[in-house]
Amino acid sequence: MPEGHTIHRHARRHRAAIAGQPVRTGSPQGRFSAGAKRLDGRVLEGIDAHGKHLFYRWEGGWILHIHLGLFGKFRLYRSDPPPPSENARLTMAGDDATIYLSGPTMCELIDPGRELAIRSRLGPDPLLNGSTAAKIKAFGSNLARRRIPIGAALLNQQVISGIGNVYRAEVLFRAGIDPHLPANRLSAETVDRLWREAAAQLRLGEKAGRIITVDLSDVDAKRRSDLRRLERVYVYKRHGEPCRRCATPISTTDMANRRMWWCATCQPPGAGS
Ligand SMILES: [Zn+2]
Incomplete structure (x- = not known):
């Protein structure tokens, strides 16, 4: 989708x-x-x-x-x-x-x-104009009402609008958050960081017309346009492959009926609480 x-x-x-x-x-x-x-x-x-x-x-x-x-x-x-x-x-x-x-x-x-x-019925959209502070506040209160894992909450369009299966895994990795952490246990600082990460990644994707979430320094490339398909993301569909930052094999599980990927070292249990 x-x-x-x-x-x-x-x-x-x-x-x-x-x-x-x-x-x-x-x-x-x-x-x-x-x-x-x-x-x-x-x-x-x-x-x-x-x-x-x-x-x-x-x-x-x-x-x-x-x-x-x-x-x-x-x-x-x-x-x-x-x-x-x-x-x-x-x-x-x-x-x-x-x-x-x-x-x-x-x-x-x-x-x-x-x-x-x-x-x-739609949660705040990082790509819409409007006050960032107000949107983060709405995002935070949407999370505070839910005990489901943050990895599931991000796919719920009532919590935040526009995140799909690729971005949920990628922004959680970039923000260093355990995808299993209950949504209502994210610290205020983590909510803020996660929103800004999601907004920045969606903006990059809107401009480029494709999803590229890696920092060039992590994939040893000079230009984003040089990246091959498999080099553009940190964890999405990389089950068993080494993490680009710590070499731990990437983990996978089902979350909200969709496959989810994460690095158990960069996103350890409880990270983000
Ligand atoms: Zn890692």
Whole structure:
């Protein structure tokens, strides 16, 4: 599933490509035909992301809510798009860019009340504008109410928005936190460090369009673009391989129904409490 950095990146790129102009919309697959008919030819006024949710704002007050889920995909063409496949749920064509969407979990027209309801269930998003102190405070109180392991809490979009399976393992490693530590036992200093780590990593990912969490000094590389796929992360999918900082074999377990990886030496039991 795409993590928050990918969703914010879609919002930014789609904004640059087709916002501020009339957009022709269609639904070759047919499951969004009525919605596409409503939007067709209206001006797309703006696009916002919150966690893994996208909100497209149209002239006339319509809001298009999209959640990619596990299989949703956007394709963006700057010129001469190929014809959309018959699986395309939504097509959006501006003056000189065209976007196809296929396989989303959610593609629906909603009103402002529904958007508010969706957002009220989402935890703070490190990639959204707003006061960092206020967001850390909200994150901290969301953790304080939960006894589940911090490794499970990070995947809960009500606790923090936008973290998926790669980032949860990587930011816990970078922050030196035991993934099994109950969420309500993190010290205030650890909550602060974890938030800042998550925010910094998501921002890097949004910019690069890929997840690279290692410091270059830990992988003996000069440029981030030099890194091969397996060199870009500290622990994710590295079960049994040596930790990049201490050479301890990386551990793995199931946590919140997803595989989780960590270094038992860099993230010893109780670290972060
Ligand atoms: Zn280690």
